[in-house]
Amino acid sequence: MFDAINMTQEPISIFIVEDDAVYSKVLAHFLSLNPDFRLRKFDSAKDFLKAVHEKPDIVTLDYTLPDSTGDKILSQIKEISPDTKVIVISGQGDIKIAVDLFRKGAHDYIVKDEDTQQRLWMAITNIRENITLKKELETLQEEVQKKYYFQKAIIGNSDCMKGVFKMIEKAAGTNITVSISGETGTGKDLVAKAIHFNSERKNFPFVPVNVAAIPRDLLESELFGHEKGSFTGAIARRIGKFEEANKGTLFLDEISEMDLAMQAKVLRVLQEQELSRVGSNELIKINVRIIVATNRILLEQVKKGRFREDLYYRLLGMPIQMPALRERGNDIILIAKHFIDQFCNDNNLQKKYLDVEAKKKLMFYSFPGNIRELKSVVELACVMSDSEEIKAEHIQTNGQSNNVLQTDSLTLKQYTTKLIQHYLDVNNYDVLKVAQLLDIGKSTIYRMVSNNELKLYKNSDAAIDEQ
Amino acid sequence: MSNKSKLYNLEKLYSIESKDRDFIKEVIVLFINTIPAISNELVKAAHEKKWKEVYFLAHKMKATIDLLSIESLQKEIRVVEENAKSKHQLERIFDKVNFINTIIQQCVKEITEDFMVINE
Numbered sequence: 001m002f003d004a005i006n007m008t009q010e011p012i013s014i015f016i017v018e019d020d021a022v023y024s025k026v027l028a029h030f031l032s033l034n035p036d037f038r039l040r041k042f043d044s045a046k047d048f049l050k051a052v053h054e055k056p057d058i059v060t061l062d063y064t065l066p067d068s069t070g071d072k073i074l075s076q077i078k079e080i081s082p083d084t085k086v087i088v089i090s091g092q093g094d095i096k097i098a099v100d101l102f103r104k105g106a107h108d109y110i111v112k113d114e115d116t117q118q119r120l121w122m123a124i125t126n127i128r129e130n131i132t133l134k135k136e137l138e139t140l141q142e143e144v145q146k147k148y149y150f151q152k153a154i155i156g157n158s159d160c161m162k163g164v165f166k167m168i169e170k171a172a173g174t175n176i177t178v179s180i181s182g183e184t185g186t187g188k189d190l191v192a193k194a195i196h197f198n199s200e201r202k203n204f205p206f207v208p209v210n211v212a213a214i215p216r217d218l219l220e221s222e223l224f225g226h227e228k229g230s231f232t233g234a235i236a237r238r239i240g241k242f243e244e245a246n247k248g249t250l251f252l253d254e255i256s257e258m259d260l261a262m263q264a265k266v267l268r269v270l271q272e273q274e275l276s277r278v279g280s281n282e283l284i285k286i287n288v289r290i291i292v293a294t295n296r297i298l299l300e301q302v303k304k305g306r307f308r309e310d311l312y313y314r315l316l317g318m319p320i321q322m323p324a325l326r327e328r329g330n331d332i333i334l335i336a337k338h339f340i341d342q343f344c345n346d347n348n349l350q351k352k353y354l355d356v357e358a359k360k361k362l363m364f365y366s367f368p369g370n371i372r373e374l375k376s377v378v379e380l381a382c383v384m385s386d387s388e389e390i391k392a393e394h395i396q397t398n399g400q401s402n403n404v405l406q407t408d409s410l411t412l413k414q415y416t417t418k419l420i421q422h423y424l425d426v427n428n429y430d431v432l433k434v435a436q437l438l439d440i441g442k443s444t445i446y447r448m449v450s451n452n453e454l455k456l457y458k459n460s461d462a463a464i465d466e467q
Numbered sequence: 468m469s470n471k472s473k474l475y476n477l478e479k480l481y482s483i484e485s486k487d488r489d490f491i492k493e494v495i496v497l498f499i500n501t502i503p504a505i506s507n508e509l510v511k512a513a514h515e516k517k518w519k520e521v522y523f524l525a526h527k528m529k530a531t532i533d534l535l536s537i538e539s540l541q542k543e544i545r546v547v548e549e550n551a552k553s554k555h556q557l558e559r560i561f562d563k564v565n566f567i568n569t570i571i572q573q574c575v576k577e578i579t580e581d582f583m584v585i586n587e
Contacts, residue, residue, distance in 0.1 A: 021497050022501065022531040023531060024533060025484060025493065025494055026480070029487075029494075063522065064526050064527075090549075091526045112530050113533075
């Protein structure tokens with residue numbers, strides 16, 4: 001996707017309009033020295049005008065053609081394909097004609113002489129650089145828009161995600177403060193970006209600040225800015241993140257890590273909609289939308305006295321709870337596929353697919369690191385697999401997989417039996433404890449034991465018994 | 468083989484492409500196949516006093532004459548082109564187009580012979 005940024009330039013199409021067969025041949029040959037130039041020759045205005053709709057990047061136009069003149073054709077090109085650069089090549093240098101052509105939008109005017117080829121080469125090289133830059137810009141702009149077209153950026157079909165999408169849409173339509181909570185790696189930052197880039201503020205900055213990543217002493221100047229000399233090391237005036245995000249969105253990640261003194265200052269800024277830089281008395285009005293994210297439950301922090309209650313209510317706004325990956329069912333496979341495609345694409349690997357067992361393994365893993373973990377698991381799997389298939393053995397999780405259930409398809413009753421047996425096995429066959437853990441009656445377990453569905457000893461013990 | 472005695476000179480072509488013999492050949496074939504006809508048309512148009520056509524044809528031949536450095540015609544073809552365009556001293560054109568045509572046909576003959584030599 002970043003081809004445009006690499007030094008490889010895209011091929012450009014050049015139409016040569018020249019009625020003189022020999023000269024046309026020479027020009028084409030000269031330009032064909034660059035293999036990236038896609039050349040086509042036309043010996044009359046009529047033929048050429050039939051093909052203009054293909055919108056060539058560059059046209060070299062002989063001014064004097066038997067069936068039309070350069071300035072007429074130029075106007076026609078500009079009408080049909082305004083982005084096409086036209087280099088007029090003329091048999092004689094006539095300043096009046098040249099001025100007229102430039103006025104009509106010609107890119108260059110070259111007289112047929114000794115240096116024609118060199119000058120043409122220079123002109124085309126310049127145009128090419130411009131075209132490459134323009135295409136690069138367009139690709140990047142598209143990329144940015146695509147990236148925050150959130151239904152594409154945030155993958156998910158599960159009901160809980162549909163709920164999240166709905167909340168994003170509602171949040172984007174207003175300026176309400178949004179608080180996003182969820183485990184690490186669930187994509188809280190993506191939600192924040194999705195809200196910002198779908199809101200009316202999208203043309204203004206989105207400024208993310210990870211509160212936990214900034215040393216406490218520096219957080220105040222980081223957020224509010226400082227005046228020169230306001231503290232040791234403040235060698236220049238600096239604007240803070242709040243000011244930087246003016247008219248846009250400030251995303252405060254890991255807000256629960258903010259200490260109480262700082263919380264008081266932030267609260268004041270939010271209430272007054274104005275701030276003063278460290279070391280300054282001047283009040284600066286700000287207009288910032290706040291989105292906060294935390295992986296801890298803020299209300300609990302409030303109860304423990306670690307987070308100010310007034311700030312909590314100020315920031316609560318619209319709460320969005322990001323579901324953990326393990327709660328998202330088939331989304332795991334959707335997201336895994338996305339990461340596999342992306343990884344293979346970025347690393348020039350063949351397209352890879354998950355086989356059934358691999359899918360099962362992913363589905364039954366608990367993903368404590370959520371999507372971040374899923375990404376690294378499938379990327380490793382892509383590397384480990386040698387064919388186009390990714391098998392279960394390529395998927396290396398941290399062993400937390402609930403392997404009791406990760407077997408062939410079973411009926412619900414079989415699952416239940418297996419699960420209870422697993423709990424009995426790991427709890428030293430303490431029926432009372434297992435009944436409590438699983439929230440079932442102990443008599444249920446005893447009944448299943450008497451029906452020989454469950455065993456109250458290890459399989460190895462059973463072997464001894466039978467002897 | 469000295470180029471000085473020749474009507475034409477391929478140095479310019481070689482300066483564009485020194486290695487690709489096929490390219491030189493193709494240009495020469497194009498020259499042989501197209502220029503004599505255009506030159507004949509030029510004479511015809513002049514005698515029919517179709518000055519606009521004379522201008523176009525002269526203009527068209529000019530670049531090729533320059534490319535093959537047919538020195539004896541470089542000045543003449545410009546005079547024809549300009550006089551036909553400005554409709555000035557038209558009587559001078561008749562002699563000139565005849566001269567141009569003679570040289571062109573000679574040149575084609577010469578280049579064809581040389582070309583056979585190159586080919587061998």
